[in-house]
Amino acid sequence: MNHVMTGTLRLPTRVHFGYGTREQLSEVLRLSGHRVLAVVDPFLIGSTIFDEVLTRLREDGFDVAVHSDVLPELPTASLEAAAAFAREHQPDVILAVGGGSALDAAKLVGLLAVHGGPLSRYYGENLVPGPSLPVVAVPTTAGTGSEVTPVAVVSDPEREMKVGISSPYLIPTTAIVDPEFTLGAPRSVTAFAGVDALVHAVESFTAVQFDPSWGTTLPVFTGRNAFSDVLALRAVELLGTSLPVAVDEPGNRRAREEVAFGSLVAGVSFGATGTHLSHALQYPIGAATKTPHGLGTGLLLPYVLQACLSDTGVVERIAAVGGALGSASSTVDDKARDAISSIVALNHAIGVPASLQEIGISRQQLPQLAELASRSARLIAIAPIPVDQAVLLDILHNAHTGTLAERSDR
Numbered sequence: 268m269n270h271v272m273t274g275t276l277r278l279p280t281r282v283h284f285g286y287g288t289r290e291q292l293s294e295v296l297r298l299s300g301h302r303v304l305a306v307v308d309p310f311l312i313g314s315t316i317f318d319e320v321l322t323r324l325r326e327d328g329f330d331v332a333v334h335s336d337v338l339p340e341l342p343t344a345s346l347e348a349a350a351a352f353a354r355e356h357q358p359d360v361i362l363a364v365g366g367g368s369a370l371d372a373a374k375l376v377g378l379l380a381v382h383g384g385p386l387s388r389y390y391g392e393n394l395v396p397g398p399s400l401p402v403v404a405v406p407t408t409a410g411t412g413s414e415v416t417p418v419a420v421v422s423d424p425e426r427e428m429k430v431g432i433s434s435p436y437l438i439p440t441t442a443i444v445d446p447e448f449t450l451g452a453p454r455s456v457t458a459f460a461g462v463d464a465l466v467h468a469v470e471s472f473t474a475v476q477f478d479p480s481w482g483t484t485l486p487v488f489t490g491r492n493a494f495s496d497v498l499a500l501r502a503v504e505l506l507g508t509s510l511p512v513a514v515d516e517p518g519n520r521r522a523r524e525e526v527a528f529g530s531l532v533a534g535v536s537f538g539a540t541g542t543h544l545s546h547a548l549q550y551p552i553g554a555a556t557k558t559p560h561g562l563g564t565g566l567l568l569p570y571v572l573q574a575c576l577s578d579t580g581v582v583e584r585i586a587a588v589g590g591a592l593g594s595a596s597s598t599v600d601d602k603a604r605d606a607i608s609s610i611v612a613l614n615h616a617i618g619v620p621a622s623l624q625e626i627g628i629s630r631q632q633l634p635q636l637a638e639l640a641s642r643s644a645r646l647i648a649i650a651p652i653p654v655d656q657a658v659l660l661d662i663l664h665n666a667h668t669g670t671l672a673e674r675s676d677r
Contacts (some may be wrong), residue, residue: 274492276487276539278415279404281441282339284531285632286524288351289320289405289445292362293327299401300359303331306349306373308365311335316448317364318615324362329562332483334376337369337508340422340429343386346372350379353400363439364448366460367560370404371419374437377402386421386432392487392645397436404439407448409513410460412467412534414442417587428550428639431507433487438538442491444522446527454514455559458524458617461510464530464560465613466545466568468502471495471537473584474649477574489543498536505529507613540649543570547646548659548666551639556626560649565619566626568668569607574658581651593631607671622669635662 283291296303303324307470308666311317312335324331334352338345353361363373374385377400382389389395404414413419418433425575449457477490482618497599509525516522548571549563556563572588575581586599589606592613620626628636641647647654665671 268408269517271385272493274487274494274539274551276293276535277435277438277441278535278538278620279439282415282444282531284444284528286445286447286520289442289447290652291443292320292403292405293324293329294364295441295443296324296329296360296401298532301329302355302357302359302636303329303362303643304356304360304376305316305331305333305362305364306337306369306376307333307335308337308369309335310461311364311407311437313450319365323555332364337365337372339368341368341372342376342422346375346379346386346421347384349376350384353377353380358400361400361402361424363402366406367413367633370406370411370413370439371421373437374399374413374419375421375432376400378432378437381555385422387434389434393484395432397509398436402439403441403443404575404657405443405445405448408452408456408460409446409449409523409530410463412530412538413445414439415531415534416538418538428554430655432646433462434595435487439585443658444527444531448526449523449527450518452521454517455618457517458510458514458619459561459565461506461513461526461530461557461561461616462565462614462619465506465510465610466561466564468529468533468539469507469568469572469588469610470542470545471533471573472499472588473581473651474540474543475651488598488645488649491540495497495536495540498532500591502529502533502536503588506533507606511613511616540677541645543650544574544654544659544662547640548636548662549641550643551636552623552628555632555636562619562626565614566621566623567585567662569610569614569668569671570662572607572610573663573665573671575652576655578652584651599609623663623667624669627666630667633660635669637663659668
């Protein structure tokens with residue numbers, strides 16, 4: 268397999284992982300000041316673990332204002348309101364506690380508080396003009412990796428799908444990943460967030476390899492590289508083994524720990540490389556069905572990988588994923604097929620639907636979904652095979668009917 272020893276990682280200044288790491292919060296917040304705006308998932312308000320964090324911070328001398336009006340999918344208007352609240356409080360630092368939406372909200376509130384709106388000024392890559400408010404990110408779900416990534420995703424009512432803002436300036440200054448926060452996550456949240464982390468790892472590992480020109484401004488996402496390869500495969504191993512256990516045994520501390528670590532290193536990996544076709548297709552599908560993001564990316568991944576079997580070089584990469592998921596097959600082709608069947612089996616075990624029909628997508632919607640997905644130019648560019656609307660439509664047709672046929676040409 269071709270390994271080119273070049274790569275880029277852009278990360279928080281500090282990343283703390285493990286049970287009990289929330290004890291580091293006062294130390295890392297103090298580096299930025301004492302006025303804290305906590306952007307928090309509403310379900311955490313009144314929870315024992317968040318009350319303990321808040322009490323400790325106030326005992327340690329922090330002036331903490333709490334904003335918990337975080338709406339699912341982050342409508343742009345809700346972020347403008349949160350930014351107004353932030354400007355009123357004038358925080359030195361933002362503490363983000365919650366799932367991916369809360370973490371993304373904190374990044375964008377920090378951006379708007381410093382640079383002003385509207386958010387649409389920043390849609391796309393490298394359009395944030397400079398540093399935003401520092402963000403200390405504490406995820407309560409294991410999936411998005413947002414605590415270490417340069418991207419935040421919002422819902423714009425003027426668009427037919429979610430849009431991303433990508434900039435190294437959006438990377439939190441500190442990530443504190445304490446698996447204790449994930450112990451209370453419901454089964455479906457654990458499943459759909461966790462499978463999204465697996466998609467991040469697999470798409471990062473199978474991303475196209477860009478020729479690094481090392482110009483003055485790099486793209487935010489630079490394709491697969493020497494760092495991401497190591498991290499992505501480790502994430503696949505951990506998630507493939509421990510995600511079904513965490514879903515079935517929500518109090519299993521070892522499984523929660525391994526899923527949280529798998530999600531974190533998958534985030535480090537795709538924060539550098541980017542993701543590709545499962546995400547490009549999921550954005551319009553999620554908007555059309557109002558289904559969870561990870562449900563869609565997890566559903567689509569086997570069909571995306573099947574399409575990628577058309578390229579011999581990519582088959583080697585998919586085979587390595589198969590090995591990480593436990594395949595003992597002796598040939599590259601068989602290991603690649605094992606990768607796909609392992610992901611199908613994992614999806615089935617944790618409750619991810621097997622076809623687009625099951626989530627209410629009609630055959631008539633497929634051309635429009637393919638057209639919308641083709642607009643995600645950044646994601647399409649990272650795909651490991653040449654992609655046009657016909658390729659996207661082919662993937663969608665297979666995903667609609669649940670067709671994962673053996674390839675006759677391999």
